[in-house]
Amino acid sequence: MKRADGIETSTISGIPVDPVYTSEATRQLIEELPGEYPYTRGIHKSGYRGRLWTMRQFSGFATARETNARYHYLLKHGQTGLSVAFDMPTLMGQDSDAPTSRGEIGHCGVAIDSLADMETLLEGIPLDQVTTSMTINSPAAILLAMYLVVAEKQGVSWDKVGGTLQNDILKEYIAQKEYIFPPQPSMRLVIDSIEFCAREVPRWNTVSISGYHIREAGSTAAQELAFTLADGFAYVDACLERGMQIDDFAPRLSFFFDAHIDFFEEIAKFRAARRIWARHMRERYGAQNPRSWQLRFHTQTAGVSLTAQQPELNIARTAVEALAAVLGGTQSLHTNAMDEVLALPTDKSARIALRTQQMLAYETGVANTMDPLGGSYFMEALTNRMEEEAEAYFQRIEEFGGVIPAIEAGFFQKEIADASFRYQTELEQKRRVIVGVNEFVTDDEEPIEILRISPQAEQEQVERVREVRRKRDQARCTRALESLRKAAQSPDDNLMPHIVEAVRAYATEGEIMGTMVDVFGLYTERAII
Amino acid sequence: MSAVQAKPLRIVLAKVGLDGHDRGVKVVARALRDAGFEVIYTGLRQTPAMVVDAALQEDAQVIGLSLHSGAHMTLFPAVIEELKKREATDIVVFGGGIIPDDDIAELKKLGVAEIFTPGAPLEEIVGWLRKRFSETAAS
Numbered sequence: 001m002k003r004a005d006g007i008e009t010s011t012i013s014g015i016p017v018d019p020v021y022t023s024e025a026t027r028q029l030i031e032e033l034p035g036e037y038p039y040t041r042g043i044h045k046s047g048y049r050g051r052l053w054t055m056r057q058f059s060g061f062a063t064a065r066e067t068n069a070r071y072h073y074l075l076k077h078g079q080t081g082l083s084v085a086f087d088m089p090t091l092m093g094q095d096s097d098a099p100t101s102r103g104e105i106g107h108c109g110v111a112i113d114s115l116a117d118m119e120t121l122l123e124g125i126p127l128d129q130v131t132t133s134m135t136i137n138s139p140a141a142i143l144l145a146m147y148l149v150v151a152e153k154q155g156v157s158w159d160k161v162g163g164t165l166q167n168d169i170l171k172e173y174i175a176q177k178e179y180i181f182p183p184q185p186s187m188r189l190v191i192d193s194i195e196f197c198a199r200e201v202p203r204w205n206t207v208s209i210s211g212y213h214i215r216e217a218g219s220t221a222a223q224e225l226a227f228t229l230a231d232g233f234a235y236v237d238a239c240l241e242r243g244m245q246i247d248d249f250a251p252r253l254s255f256f257f258d259a260h261i262d263f264f265e266e267i268a269k270f271r272a273a274r275r276i277w278a279r280h281m282r283e284r285y286g287a288q289n290p291r292s293w294q295l296r297f298h299t300q301t302a303g304v305s306l307t308a309q310q311p312e313l314n315i316a317r318t319a320v321e322a323l324a325a326v327l328g329g330t331q332s333l334h335t336n337a338m339d340e341v342l343a344l345p346t347d348k349s350a351r352i353a354l355r356t357q358q359m360l361a362y363e364t365g366v367a368n369t370m371d372p373l374g375g376s377y378f379m380e381a382l383t384n385r386m387e388e389e390a391e392a393y394f395q396r397i398e399e400f401g402g403v404i405p406a407i408e409a410g411f412f413q414k415e416i417a418d419a420s421f422r423y424q425t426e427l428e429q430k431r432r433v434i435v436g437v438n439e440f441v442t443d444d445e446e447p448i449e450i451l452r453i454s455p456q457a458e459q460e461q462v463e464r465v466r467e468v469r470r471k472r473d474q475a476r477c478t479r480a481l482e483s484l485r486k487a488a489q490s491p492d493d494n495l496m497p498h499i500v501e502a503v504r505a506y507a508t509e510g511e512i513m514g515t516m517v518d519v520f521g522l523y524t525e526r527a528i529i
Numbered sequence: 530m531s532a533v534q535a536k537p538l539r540i541v542l543a544k545v546g547l548d549g550h551d552r553g554v555k556v557v558a559r560a561l562r563d564a565g566f567e568v569i570y571t572g573l574r575q576t577p578a579m580v581v582d583a584a585l586q587e588d589a590q591v592i593g594l595s596l597h598s599g600a601h602m603t604l605f606p607a608v609i610e611e612l613k614k615r616e617a618t619d620i621v622v623f624g625g626g627i628i629p630d631d632d633i634a635e636l637k638k639l640g641v642a643e644i645f646t647p648g649a650p651l652e653e654i655v656g657w658l659r660k661r662f663s664e665t666a667a668s
Contacts, residue, residue: 088546088547088548088598089547100574100576101547102603103546103600103603103607104546104547104599107598107599107600108548108599172549176549177550177573216552217552218552306647307647307648309648341647342628342629343599343629344599416552417555420552421556421559424556424560424651427650428650434648447630453599525572525573527571528555529555529568
């Protein structure tokens with residue numbers, strides 16, 4: 001269906017939308033309150049009155065020293081939690097002096113090679129007071145170990161340390177493609193870290209099961225919802241297989257979603273996510289603890305919705321997306337800076353992004369009432385539709401034999417590529433409009449100021465990692481890596497304590513990863529267009 | 530135009546560098562294929578040498594590079610250098626990704642024929658390739 005001006009009336013994901021909804025849509029609606037199972041309306045009774053969402057701006061660039069200064073700046077301006085962005089070599093588990101790190105150091109995040117860098121990154125930040133989210137996957141266990149050893153050195157016991165590790169390897173194979181090992185040993189490492197934290201770091205959110213990257217890779221809202229929750233169930237299954245009790249680990253699983261530009265669809269997605277997770281956890285897995293039923297999530301506004309053309313418009317886009325996240329009941333939020341489509345944000349653009357959240361929280365009144373769209377004919381219909389589509393996808397994934405076989409068959413990758421091409425085609429045909437891109441174009445645009453990463457940062461970082469290798473107790477480091485290798489070879493050993501010891505001995509990230517690659521091997525995917 | 534129709538352009542599309550963001554390159558790959566070009570997509574994490582190898586083996590006239598990690602000022606020129614070393618500078622190189630304006634100017638000076646940033650219509654990329662090669666054929 002199209003409007004009179006030729007624009008599609010379906011949601012950005014292609015869900016048909018009626019011109020008006022009536023009480024017909026909510027006839028089956030069961031009265032439900034926020035804070036009550038199945039939590040469609042939110043996990044807290046008091047909504048944001050009890051506690052606002054955490055404003056958690058994802059940042060990191062150049063060296064640990066420069067990023068540490070940005071963290072102090074953000075905390076001073078009212079940010080309430082840290083969120084670390086790592087550079088590509090760190091994300092891919094390699095050191096800054098590896099040949100393929102050239103040109104990549106500090107560009108899309110901060111370079112962390114060893115404990116020494118983590119010490120600098122967190123200097124002056126009390127780890128018993130600030131919680132930190134770390135966006136890292138294949139080498140997640142190593143970065144967690146580094147964080148814990150810094151806490152140890154600050155005299156903060158691990159039971160007081162709080163934070164979140166992305167650690168969601170399944171969506172790497174599905175969408176973001178930052179995998180290193182094949183799926184099975186990768187899963188082992190994830191489950192090792194869940195098991196370790198349940199015992200030693202009880203306040204740590206062990207996996208942030210992420211739809212964000214799936215969506216950014218071009219999926220629809222329903223695919224994001226379905227694939228992410230399916231990944232969540234796969235982690236639950238793997239933990240149960242390990243012999244863990246569901247209520248011992250499920251409360252520490254959290255989620256991470258995208259807030260795209262189609263306002264109502266996104267809110268429906270968040271509401272459906274909570275309801276589906278609660279039902280499956282309680283009814284399918286038999287979890288008893290309500291915290292196991294409650295889906296908590298972080299949201300980031302959609303990077304993919306930002307445009308390089310007229311970038312100032314991105315401030316408005318981000319505000320709308322952030323509002324959807326808040327109305328959807330997010331626990332924490334990152335708002336993108338307007339220039340992130342060009343480079344990492346400047347101090348100024350990062351501040352505007354944070355201020356956008358503060359406006360929502362303090363000026364608009366939207367935080368005063370929980371789930372204000374609950375009961376809306378349209379919202380309830382859309383929420384139901386999201387749930388139905390997700391359940392249909394769970395069926396299809398089941399037919400492949402689960403998430404990993406579906407990955408190996410290229411199922412997710414194909415679904416996402418199809419959806420993203422369909423959307424692009426709609427743009428090309430102007431059945432959808434992006435202001436400033438395919439309509440309302442401006443010819444004489446003034447360039448905006450962007451952040452530049454100095455080439456010195458690369459050289460400094462390369463020298464720094466070499467210095468760490470020169471100065472450490474080499475015998476201790478070699479012993480630690482050898483013990484990690486042995487542990488990797490015996491499937492019943494939990495790798496976390498061995499990784500912690502290697503980190504304490506200042507083994508570099510690349511060395512620790514390399515040791516595991518020797519045992520586990522590398523994964524390559526079949527490229528699917 | 531007739532040259533294009535007689536023998537379709539062969540294009541190697543590659544993700545250079547470490548990032549895995551392949552939405553853009555895949556969309557472009559399909560669009561170029563649908564436009565009648567022959568497209569070879571190398572997949573992720575290709576070094577400059579691997580990209581040039583692929584282009585030579587495939588007898589491609591064009592290399593399209595995609596990168597979103599900010600390493601374009603190192604890796605795009607490295608591909609150009611590799612082409613010079615292999616005496617294959619007749620292969621046209623274009624690119625896409627998160628690339629600021631100043632860098633685009635610099636990359637063009639270094640021999641990258643064109644850069645497309647987020648939001649570039651597929652039509653524009655297809656049109657640019659057609660124009661570029663019809664001009665070459667005519668001259």
